[in-house]
Amino acid sequence: MIKPCLACALPRSVKSASNIVLRTLFGSLKIPSQRLYHCRCACAKRSSFSPIAALFPERSTPELVYLQTKWASLMSYGLTCDLLADILPLEHRLSPRSVRRQLHRVANCLEADLGDEIGMINTQSSMPDGKDRPPAPMTVGLDGGYVHAREGSNRKAGWFEVMVGKSVPDKGDAKCFAMVQSLDTRPRRRLGAVLDAQGLARGQSIHFVSDGGDTVRNLQLHLHGEAEHWLDWFHITMRITVMRQMAKSIVSIDTTDLSDRIDRDLARIKWLLWHGNHVDGAEAADLLTWYLELADNKEVAAKLEKALCEFSVYIRRNADFITNYGDKWRNGERISSGFTESAVNQVLSRRMVKKQQMRWTKVGAHLLLQTRTQTLNGDLRRCFQRWYPDMKSAA
Template identity: 40%
Template structure:
């Protein structure tokens, strides 16, 4: 059986062009694998149709933009040069003509112009850029290139390097969309405007934590990525990430992230962190209604380590070991109930007892060091200690366990923590921007904002309703 596939293009004014054959197939039916189009045949068909369709669209667009915008006179053509337009269905080869500018207008500009550069500034179709960005945010660049080549007719125009360049270009555009530098929601705002704000939807919780990946420049060292997850009471969670030290204005990024999620200045905001200096500084002065809470999980982890030392001490000196375990239990109880004064006193007393203790326990020195570090940790975060028991009974979050899962989802599964992949700070930071939006489902909305034509009727209705 022979199949001929014809293409007929109708112009914007309703004129019908000629009918052209774009594919002729010979199908022999001997098994299930012979039914319908094969992947190779569908690729060839899509590539041929795409070439003809894009050519017709570009020719029509050039015809409309060949005239002087002031006088309306038709411009003379100087020649053309080849242009490659990368689309979802193959790389389309086009001719970009150059037109002479009218002499009376050459004094303040170039002698020739290429109108097609306005239509194709990036030489890549937005839909293809979106798919490359999405898949490269989930899997390695080479795997994303192979995936696209498997299902789309783009074998000759896609590789790991091209995909990486396109992804970083999209990420740089996301960076360019960030709002101006602001250290808090109240900076430059009039407090009287608060009376006009609607009633907030409820408390928003944002957890921040850090992870480390190997540095490409100095492969013996690692650098830190800070990632987080913000969760409103009613609404979808969103991810945020950046490279610590590379991003010079992290507070602006946090503010812009919260604004895109609908946060307003008079809304309650809770930061839950591990108490590190870097992430703790981000929570300062973001909003007058914000608070910083030291993660209970990290407190208990440190107390667990101290308890293991105390159990080792008990095997060598029973009475001091039992007394130390009881004292650690008291310290944990004080911290759970937010009694920072009693907790600090108990920590100081236990440290003095350990300093004066004489024992054959081989890890006593390490025990003392861990106890000193715990005292510094609690003292540095004293303002972030709350009544964890009361907040837990009221159903509010006291732990950043959800951020630990975020670190695994955002960092470990893409940056190959176990495989020790190496990254530049710029490459890791930019990829974090696209990966965060891919994971929380907001990447498509970002592209639709840049290219409104990508928005289908259903999405357009949802966006208008949300606005």
């Protein structure tokens, strides 16, 4: 039965009748669909419309789209098609292109829900119930990774950088986020959404831990105005460990204990930086280069001298981010971004780098990262339930 126009109550005329195919988890359904003419009282751009087609614009049920998006976020598009074909009674095997198109559509919906960029990340306006003081600080680790790039038909476009972060509260589950920094225009809003989901409270501080790279350092400074920024202790001690290994190869006939002397000075630099004394630490690294003039194997000495100069520049450039690591460690605070390194491996490397021959456009990589982080955080199904209220929750 054709319903009349709601405005003038006149019956609508039928233009044509056909079937539309609705893809579900249990196969495809053919649903009769009539195409009706708009009533004369309606100001519409098109002369006709299909009520059934408007009811199912995606031609797929939310449950099927959810599975496609979730699995394509965790594995390649081709493997996703194979898995869907093996476990679901689909009449036709899905193509990787259609799965990718669905994932991009879902990712664009996530981006639309994100909202506009904000000036700074703001905390909630009220304290948590029953608390007189803010909860323990949240720790946010930031690190970068690189992905094979492609531009149009050019499959040798080099690499582009992807920023990956992980927020670890004192209590509750950690959540990760990722973005192609050169493409993303809402990094503060993106991180703010993650922190809000973890219950960031008024007055609660945020500790940013990073490796001191220029890209990461410039990003984190503009995320939260009152946050503390720490240089990752792991990257400091890793550089010193490498130089101590190089010092073992230093040989001098006149100064037999030259190698041990350099090693002791490097251990002293590590001790100074552990206690936050970056001024003396950088100066000690500069003075240590004078010892290398006594070395007989000039080639090894030149390599160590280059490493010392780079380390000195690294410390001076990140001087504002060097803290008293010993004091922080004794108070149980995080001083290393090891949890961020694992996030880079989980979010980026496993899906887009390791054993993957595929090259990515910046847009394609950015959209995939949004659905992948939502899947790894366990929030993807809740997003679908917000868009489709009738979708059942997971058992």
